[in-house]
Amino acid sequence: MLDPKILEEFGAKMSVLLANSPAKDIEKNAKAMMSGVFAKFDLVTREEFDIQAQVLARTREKLQALEARGDAREKARAGQ
Secondary structure, three states, X not given: OOOHHHHHHHXXXXXXXXXXXXXXXXXXXXXXXXXXXXXXXXXOOHHHHHHHHHHHHHHHHHHHHHHHHHHHHHHHHHHO
16 A cells, blocks of 8 residues: 555655646646636626625515505405
8 A cells, every 4th residue: 555655745746846847837827818818707706696696586575575566456446
């Protein structure tokens, strides 16, 4: 079986190697490019999305209540 210490050392060496390699630059450039692309889209955070979903749910509830009141008034008028 492999010694966990050997695996940790290998992982640390690989991290150092990758940090000093062109791969790190590629990663930075890719992140910068993706940030630029996402900035062009009209995106919102999850928190903003959840807040708007709650607002929409409350608005739907109010609309349903108003529709029910309108229906009740129409029935009352029809009964006169």
